[in-house]
Amino acid sequence: MNKLIDLSHTIEEGMITYKGLPAPLVCDFLSREASKQHYQQGTSFLISSIELCSNTGTYLDSPFHRYAEGRDLSELELQALADLPAIKIVIEDNVTAIDKRYFTGVDLKGKAVLVQTLWCRHFNSEQYFEGHPYLTADAAVYLRDNGVKLVGIDSYNIDDVSSDSRPVHSTLLGADILIVEHMCNLDALPNSDFQFFAVPVKMKNVGTFPVRAFAQVKDTSC
Structure with a gap:
């Protein structure tokens, strides 16, 4: 038996995922009350209008996010987004710069690598934006050279945002390795032997979009 574990933040109107980017706006395009005039008595529908920055909530970066030719x-084929064999790397609370030492000696090839920092506990607060854990440039190169398929993190950004350089995005997306940021609930996962899913909408000329990221794990309670 298997169980599914949700690894995504809930998106709601007014929330800020990334400082400087707009919050989502949600309103009625067709309200339930207005729809009643179109249908038989007792029947109504809601059609929502959503204004949403693509970097909202838990989202996936495709190569096009960084590279015009990506x-x-x-x-993106479904095989790159769903049913990926996955592992979790646990990072201690006091670590900010996550270098390649955390990934050495681990079988990474063909895997989705999820990095647990527990920084997600600060989500939707001012603390979330400052001093977050991130991967170093050498970690990104090591992950690329060892054949990972996707890298996820439960932090504000996979890169250090204190400068204008983004080496982790550049290295991973340049190698066609997908990125999922702003994850949560990674502490509910085992360290290995699970499958990962993060499927965005199939949209042309867009590089990032929210996903319902989740894992399928073996239910050991049975």
Whole structure:
């Protein structure tokens, strides 16, 4: 038997995921009350209108996010997004710069690598934006050279944002390795032997979009 574990933040109107980017706006395009005039008595529908920055909530970066010639969301095959063999790397609370030492000696090839920092506990607060854990440039190179398929993190950004350089995005997306940021609930996962899913909408000329990221794990309670 298997069980599913949700690894995504809930998106709601007004929330800020990344400082400086707009919060989502949600309103009625067709309200339930207005829809009643179109249908038989007792029947109504809601159609929502959503204004949403693509970097909202838990989202996936495709190569097109960083590189104009990279693959956009519509060009990603499902095999790169769903049912990926995955492992979890646990980072201690006092670590900010996550270097390649945390990944050495681990079988990484063909895996989705999820980095647990527990920084997600600060999500939706001012603390979330400052001093977050991130991967170093050498960690990104090591992950690339060892054949990972996807890298996820439960932090504000996979890169250090204190400068204008983004070596982790550049290295991973340049090698067609997908990134998932702003994850949560990674502490509910085992360290290995589970499958990972993070599927965005199939949209042309868009490089990032929210996902319902989740893991399928073996239910050992049975």
